[in-house]
Amino acid sequence: MIDRFRVLAQRLSPATPGFVAAAAVCFVAFWCVLLGTSPRVQDRYLVPLLLGLLWSLSAWSFVLNFKTVPDPAAAAVGVFERLQRRLQRVWCWLLALLFAATTGALLVLSFRVLAIWYRDYGV
Numbered sequence: 870m871i872d873r874f875r876v877l878a879q880r881l882s883p884a885t886p887g888f889v890a891a892a893a894v895c896f897v898a899f900w901c902v903l904l905g906t907s908p909r910v911q912d913r914y915l916v917p918l919l920l921g922l923l924w925s926l927s928a929w930s931f932v933l934n935f936k937t938v939p940d941p942a943a944a945a946v947g948v949f950e951r952l953q954r955r956l957q958r959v960w961c962w963l964l965a966l967l968f969a970a971t972t973g974a975l976l977v978l979s980f981r982v983l984a985i986w987y988r989d990y991g992v
């Protein structure tokens with residue numbers, strides 16, 4: 870699983886500036902809408918901006934965390950290097966499980982919140 874995550878993160882790596890820009894735009898727009906508009910406008914635009922911010926930060930953190938997953942240790946290397954690689958890969962596995970769980974929770978949250986938002990403000 871972590872090797873597949875590494876391949877996906879390396880393929881998404883050129884899009885990292887786009888993820889950062891999307892997060893920055895959503896963050897600034899969120900605060901501008903929150904502080905500078907009426908409650909009616911806030912109700913309409915805060916949910917999509919918040920979800921856009923969460924998804925862009927999630928994609929950015931995915932690329933940053935899984936771009937450099939260590940390879941499995943070869944049998945020819947020393948015992949301590951093999952142990953170090955195994956420990957690094959265990960940490961990557963734990964991070965991958967945590968990331969998968971939080972992404973699943975964000976996916977469910979997005980569908981539920983957008984369904985409610987669409988019912989009230991759908992185009």
